[in-house]
Amino acid sequence: MNAMPKFNRRTFLVSSVAAGLSLGFHIPFSDEAHAQDATPEVNAWVVIKPDDTVVIRIARSEMGQGTRTGLAQLVAEELQCDWSKVTTEYPTPGQNVARNRVWQNFSTGGSRGIRESNEYVRKGGAAARMMLIQAAANDWNVPVAECRAENSVITHQPSGRSTTYGKVAEAASKLEAPKDVPLKAAKDWTIAGKPLKRLDTVAKTNGTQVYGLDIKLPGMLVASIKESPLLNGKVKSFDASKAEGRPGVRKVVQVGDNAVAVIGDTFYQTKTALADMPIEWDGGENVKVSSDTIAAMLKEGLGAEQAFVGNKAGDAKAALASATKRVEAVYSYPFQAHATMEPMNATALYTPERCEVWCPTQNGEAALAVCAEAAGLPVAKCDVYKQDLGGGFGRRGMSDYVRQAVTVAKQMPGTPIKLIWSREDDMTHDFYHPISQCKLSAGFDTAGNLTALHMRISSQSIMAYVFPQNLQNGMDPAVFQGLTPNSPEGHFGYSIPNLLIDHAMRNTAVRPGFWRGVNTNQNAIYVECFMDELAHATGQDPLAFRQKLLADHPKHLAVLNAVAERAGWGKPAPAGIYRGLAQFMGYGSYVAAVAEVSVNNGQLKVHRIVAATNSGHAVNPAQIERQVAGSFVYGLSAALYGECTVKDGRMQQENFDTYEVMRMDEMPKVETIVMPSNDFWGGVGEPTISVAAPAVLNAIFAATGKRIREIPLKNHDLKTA
Amino acid sequence: MIKLTVNGKTHEVDVDPDTPLLWVIREWVGLTGTKYGCGIAQCGACTVHIDGVATRSCSIPVSAVANNQITTIEGLAQSGTPHPVQKAWVALDVPQCGYCQSGMIMAVAALLKENPKPTDADIDAAITNICRCGTYQQVREAIHAAASA
Numbered sequence A: 001m002n003a004m005p006k007f008n009r010r011t012f013l014v015s016s017v018a019a020g021l022s023l024g025f026h027i028p029f030s031d032e033a034h035a036q037d038a039t040p041e042v043n044a045w046v047v048i049k050p051d052d053t054v055v056i057r058i059a060r061s062e063m064g065q066g067t068r069t070g071l072a073q074l075v076a077e078e079l080q081c082d083w084s085k086v087t088t089e090y091p092t093p094g095q096n097v098a099r100n101r102v103w104q105n106f107s108t109g110g111s112r113g114i115r116e117s118n119e120y121v122r123k124g125g126a127a128a129r130m131m132l133i134q135a136a137a138n139d140w141n142v143p144v145a146e147c148r149a150e151n152s153v154i155t156h157q158p159s160g161r162s163t164t165y166g167k168v169a170e171a172a173s174k175l176e177a178p179k180d181v182p183l184k185a186a187k188d189w190t191i192a193g194k195p196l197k198r199l200d201t202v203a204k205t206n207g208t209q210v211y212g213l214d215i216k217l218p219g220m221l222v223a224s225i226k227e228s229p230l231l232n233g234k235v236k237s238f239d240a241s242k243a244e245g246r247p248g249v250r251k252v253v254q255v256g257d258n259a260v261a262v263i264g265d266t267f268y269q270t271k272t273a274l275a276d277m278p279i280e281w282d283g284g285e286n287v288k289v290s291s292d293t294i295a296a297m298l299k300e301g302l303g304a305e306q307a308f309v310g311n312k313a314g315d316a317k318a319a320l321a322s323a324t325k326r327v328e329a330v331y332s333y334p335f336q337a338h339a340t341m342e343p344m345n346a347t348a349l350y351t352p353e354r355c356e357v358w359c360p361t362q363n364g365e366a367a368l369a370v371c372a373e374a375a376g377l378p379v380a381k382c383d384v385y386k387q388d389l390g391g392g393f394g395r396r397g398m399s400d401y402v403r404q405a406v407t408v409a410k411q412m413p414g415t416p417i418k419l420i421w422s423r424e425d426d427m428t429h430d431f432y433h434p435i436s437q438c439k440l441s442a443g444f445d446t447a448g449n450l451t452a453l454h455m456r457i458s459s460q461s462i463m464a465y466v467f468p469q470n471l472q473n474g475m476d477p478a479v480f481q482g483l484t485p486n487s488p489e490g491h492f493g494y495s496i497p498n499l500l501i502d503h504a505m506r507n508t509a510v511r512p513g514f515w516r517g518v519n520t521n522q523n524a525i526y527v528e529c530f531m532d533e534l535a536h537a538t539g540q541d542p543l544a545f546r547q548k549l550l551a552d553h554p555k556h557l558a559v560l561n562a563v564a565e566r567a568g569w570g571k572p573a574p575a576g577i578y579r580g581l582a583q584f585m586g587y588g589s590y591v592a593a594v595a596e597v598s599v600n601n602g603q604l605k606v607h608r609i610v611a612a613t614n615s616g617h618a619v620n621p622a623q624i625e626r627q628v629a630g631s632f633v634y635g636l637s638a639a640l641y642g643e644c645t646v647k648d649g650r651m652q653q654e655n656f657d658t659y660e661v662m663r664m665d666e667m668p669k670v671e672t673i674v675m676p677s678n679d680f681w682g683g684v685g686e687p688t689i690s691v692a693a694p695a696v697l698n699a700i701f702a703a704t705g706k707r708i709r710e711i712p713l714k715n716h717d718l719k720t721a
Numbered sequence B: 001m002i003k004l005t006v007n008g009k010t011h012e013v014d015v016d017p018d019t020p021l022l023w024v025i026r027e028w029v030g031l032t033g034t035k036y037g038c039g040i041a042q043c044g045a046c047t048v049h050i051d052g053v054a055t056r057s058c059s060i061p062v063s064a065v066a067n068n069q070i071t072t073i074e075g076l077a078q079s080g081t082p083h084p085v086q087k088a089w090v091a092l093d094v095p096q097c098g099y100c101q102s103g104m105i106m107a108v109a110a111l112l113k114e115n116p117k118p119t120d121a122d123i124d125a126a127i128t129n130i131c132r133c134g135t136y137q138q139v140r141e142a143i144h145a146a147a148s149a
């Protein structure tokens, strides 16, 4: 029998409650939601209970980036409620579908959570406030214009009468929503824009936070899975008798055509049974794939005739041919795993009438669609209960593990089954940071002006794999993140009269995915390290060289100048310490960094990072600082260690012993400059990661004279002769 | 049957003696605050105290700790009062996703018991837990805050 002694009553409610979508709004499971009972919502975003507790609905997934707190701040700002009474809850994807997508997009990626939804969530808060005031005015029979709200209290100014949101919420919920909903200007904010504490910290310090891996349901079993270790391989045969009959093992099942799972009482039992079970795989042609064959394919793309053009000005090829001085270099970027701390998992309960999934996901609606498809049921008979993520970084935008969990659960109807991936499963079945190479050629005139730049990228396309329908005549526009002429998402800041940035798409058997920062990671290395090379090749200061070329792009220039000034660029660094800088634009935000490093006996130490970000608005500067610092840990882990290699059609790194990441002793202090210009909405979770690696690589050059053009650094000897 | 004392409470579990302590705590005892991150003693997400010593529970068989006092994150607070490390974590808003933080807090609590005023170098040497969200800077500040509380 299942050894789980604990039994959470609320979990029992799940099936029955969630089945009755039309009866009202119930979020089983969220700690903050359970007491909500029958309190009617003021509108889709706001529920106010009789005790004045404010429940704000959050459509995006919380994975550490602070979106729960930031989005709640935006709603609360317009609601003018008492922040100390704010709690949050997730609507389910099924409820969103049933209510005509009243919460709009659930997808949490691309640093879009706040910038994409700020307007409609603020309007949700403002409309609720207007309805609450109206309800009080109606009750008092006074003109609404004489009433105002502050801190969850509504006051009728002439008479001094007052009431609270909790007292009028029910009446407000019956009113019609206002049509014209004006919003406050950012300068008048008192909750948004402030460095408030997160709403979800305490549970993360005492073990009570429930992640997907911690889900408990009555009668639940667990499953371990072995997916083909060969790239895109299939199951040829397996001998279930080696696992069946072992203690705790209930059933052995094939999952699709590429995996086998053992269902049982506990994880150690299923995992060891699976490990002892012989499975034969068919890898087809892919068994010949290795890092070398992939590198050769990409290298061919560097000189290929056909390429998609992402940015073009003048005639770069002609200008290069006639340039007085030319500089060339080839860079590359490897496959990398996300390695979220919490491995992939999902819990599914299937019956022929209904299928439910509890899982950490960055894309609740995609998870719902996959659940319905795998269950063979209409979407209306399915739902997904999002759990806070133990890290996402793009990995959990994919729903492969949801499909597996449902496929497993379908083979034991009525029994909830938690599918648990081991770290090894996770690292060898990722959707990897795409692999890429880049050849850069620059030309100078006699006066030392940069007249031409050709940047040829040869790389794998994420879009071609994940959303092929989004390719534009075969081109993947996302490959040019930060390199396009005028995209608000991220444009190239340097003005170069003859410019050509093009892409030869070379897709591999390794499946690619969105990985925090995505294509800005390699693009920023290519551009910013090469700019450094050009400055040095022509005897110019790397800062002054960039400043001149960025003159037409004041926002790019502003963040660069900010870090240079804070770091003391141009002034002598402490003995043995060398500086490097980088700037870039991504996810609608402008970022720059200076790194200070020393290299002694080949040993790199990063001493200090100064990072600036202009995300337009800064909804919570304290959380932005944490995202920036965290980006550097993620980005520098990638630069120092991140590499997944392929041999004989298999991913080689399986765990943190061979896929190392930065730990505390290597991490310098990050000094963050949050400098919102308040005239646009940019992202926060990803933009800064792009400048982490190039700033450090440029500092390493300053320290050693060695130009590292291939990460990770662990493959390089930094010893100077 | 293996006898096991977790947070002062004794449990008898009918389990393969080779089962890692982590999974016995999570699946038999039912305390899920202790996390699985790697299973090979690399990440520290599974850190618990065994007789007060920080130990990575994924890599120790349950049979090896039958006679020891095991403390998990759920047992760190004393009669409802959070441990000073937990207080510092809340005061400095340390966690991001939070998944590594149980292990991080347990490792730090054990460090401070042994070394109440650790230097940065002491912290670097003792706290080798992985945090993929990159909270190291806040963790360091919070350790110093807890040490001077």
Ligand code: FES
Binding pocket: B035, B036, B037, B038, B039, B040, B041, B042, B043, B044, B045, B046, B047, B056, B057, B058, B059
């Ligand atoms: S799970 Fe034990 S150290 Fe990672």
Ligand code: FES
Binding pocket: A064, A341, A390, A391, B095, B096, B097, B098, B099, B100, B101, B130, B131, B132, B133, B134, B135
């Ligand atoms: S807070 Fe997310 S892994 Fe540490």
